[in-house]
Amino acid sequence: MSFTHLPTSRADWQALAASLEFETRAFVDDQFVDALSGETFATVNPATGENLAEVASCDTADAEMAVAVARAAFERGEWSRLAPGKRKLVMLKLADLMDAHKSELALLDTLDMGKPIGSSLGDLSGGIGCMRYQAESIDKLYGEVAPTGEDNLALVLREPLGVVASIVPWNFPLMMTAWKISPALAAGNSVILKPSEKSPLSALLLAKLAREAGIPRGVFQVLPGFGHTVGKALALSMGVDCLAFTGSTGVGKQLMQYAGQSNLKRLYLECGGKSPNIVFADCKDLDSVARHAAEAIFHNQGEVCIAGSRLLVEDSIRGAFVDKVLSAAKSMQPGDPLDPDSFMGAIVDEAQHGRILDYIRRGAEEGATLRAGGQADDADSKGLFIPPTVFDGVTSTMTIGREEIFGPVLAIFGFDSEEEAVALANDSDFGLAAGLWSQDIDRIMRVTRRLESGQVFVNNWAGGDQSVPFGGVKQSGNGRDKSHHSLEEYSSLKSVWISLTL
The missing domain is CATH 3.40.309.10 (Aldehyde Dehydrogenase; Chain A, domain 2)
Incomplete structure (x- = not known):
């Protein structure tokens, strides 16, 4: 359902909350499905103690399936090789759909993790702004022609990494999701999102909107579940090329170990602070x-x-x-x-x-x-x-x-x-x-x-x-969200040297 107006009072928000329907299944290969194990976990409203819903609890098997689907989608090229201007249009449509569903999305985050509805609406505006900024950046960042002699031509190309897994926190559920997935999708990657088990509901609605916007099958998937199960499986997967994480420093250190134990995947961390x-x-x-x-x-x-x-x-x-x-x-x-x-x-x-x-x-x-x-x-x-x-x-x-x-x-x-x-x-x-x-x-x-x-x-x-990068140093991590610099993190450089005298 979609709310056609923005509520202005506590009574209005309570009425909308009472009418809200939750998507609780994982989103894999363009379909909403139960976890392969059939297991679920409860998501609870911390302001009332109310059990909101039982959500699919994904595990290693679900992660393996999603990675295979993401890899196949990347190889098909419907998104990874799509012209940047066309990717832009799809992402702008997704941003418009997020804006059209802003009451629902904000309400889900407030019910899930307890933040004031005014804050949730502000977060959503930031998330929509990020989606639009990264979409508009896609066809405005140029490659390079390196300086050479007349006998050669040297190009420096930017290419998508492949499969990106994004693990996001519960404190700013949708905004952090947008900060992670927008540049990764803009660069042409297939993205697997693992929302926090404490706040999974807005991510699952976002999956529905992504499908409606026209993001191709397998390019964006959502696996709700716990960090020590599906999160660990994604971090250890040999099929994941990049892992982006926002959360505690302790978990960030574990993820660095998993990246080293597997395929030396790129790892971008935004961890704790004591500012x-x-x-x-x-x-x-x-x-x-x-x-x-x-x-x-x-x-x-x-x-x-x-x-x-x-x-x-x-x-x-x-x-x-x-x-x-x-x-x-x-x-x-x-x-x-x-x-x-x-x-x-x-x-x-x-x-x-x-x-x-x-x-x-x-x-x-x-x-x-x-x-x-x-x-x-x-x-x-x-x-x-x-x-x-x-x-x-x-x-x-x-x-x-x-x-x-x-x-x-x-x-x-x-x-x-x-x-x-x-x-x-x-x-x-x-x-x-x-x-x-x-x-x-x-x-x-x-x-x-x-x-x-x-x-x-x-x-x-x-x-x-959105034009200014966000991230830390020391044990606060090494990644950067927002700005053109985040697009750089989700792409790799390819050098091409062409001899012109053959």
Whole structure:
């Protein structure tokens, strides 16, 4: 079904949720099918505890079948050898269909993983924008003619890799899916998508839309299931040429081992983060900066890889600034994800909920000062909610100051000098993102260059668009999503040397 209008109230979203039908089968070889084993798993609404659906639980046999189908589709050439301009038209049609079904797609992500519906709609806009950007890029990137003498002609061609497996996370289900599959499809590859078992429903609707858009049989397939089963099978497959992954650093390291144990497939990782957000005393409008700092960690319940989870504040303004952050956090309490006015929603599942609470306990035990939150929200005993939690006086030796929590927990550090701020910011295994607030352009340029991070946000948090690559350094991974650079990752270079004197 398709909703013809965008709901504007909680009651409207609740009514649409009650009427929604779920596709729960895998999508293989252009058909929706049960897992070969017949096994299923439950996907649960974390805001209510309701069992939404029983979804096909794919395994090794399903992965092997999908890889064979993807390889056959690639060899047939209906997509891999299709003129770039024609691939573009199909992908633009898919983007239009996503836009036409935006209420459904956003609602599925909200029901599946608990994020506020407003956030889901914003994510969907980002996913549609990515699909359109990569589609429009296909026929605008040229090959190369290398410099040679008159007796030779040297060409550098870009060709698709073959079969790409994309393993995406649960925190931004559809947006991360679009970031992964759009450039891979644009480059001409066959793509197998494994959505998280915590949020599989929007990916299965996307498969239906891809078929309607005209993506050929076997070029795009969706295998719901668990990482240790179907995900591992794809990573170990000798028939997969490239694996793209967003998720935890621990799983990323396992996938690197699997790539080495199999066929040395290309592996692009976007892993964890513990991002520093540095506030210098010279920045103006501290009220606005404090609100941005709170949003940087509490958006999406803190379940964000680039969450500004380490707030570094110059000591001369620290007391007053922390008070402003606490004030801003009070307006960001969790609420019904179907309420358009909710800033925060539910934690994705019981395991993550318990993990966050354990970190909060450890923070207090290790000597950090709890300034806000710290308790599970028991307003609805069926839902999994945690309010904004703020610790001050955190050090780099504390667990909450070093490990990725992936929840609404802010760790505040103080510093006295620019040198100390840079040292604190870089004292991390991660390097996905960093923020910097200052009015001193010389300082901005100095610190930006010295921060060990794949992206630096200056006087903003999480700024950017589809033209700017997204990814990290150190143990945050090596891949880049968005921009033309992601297209490069899903293609290989072929050098052609032609003798003209034969």
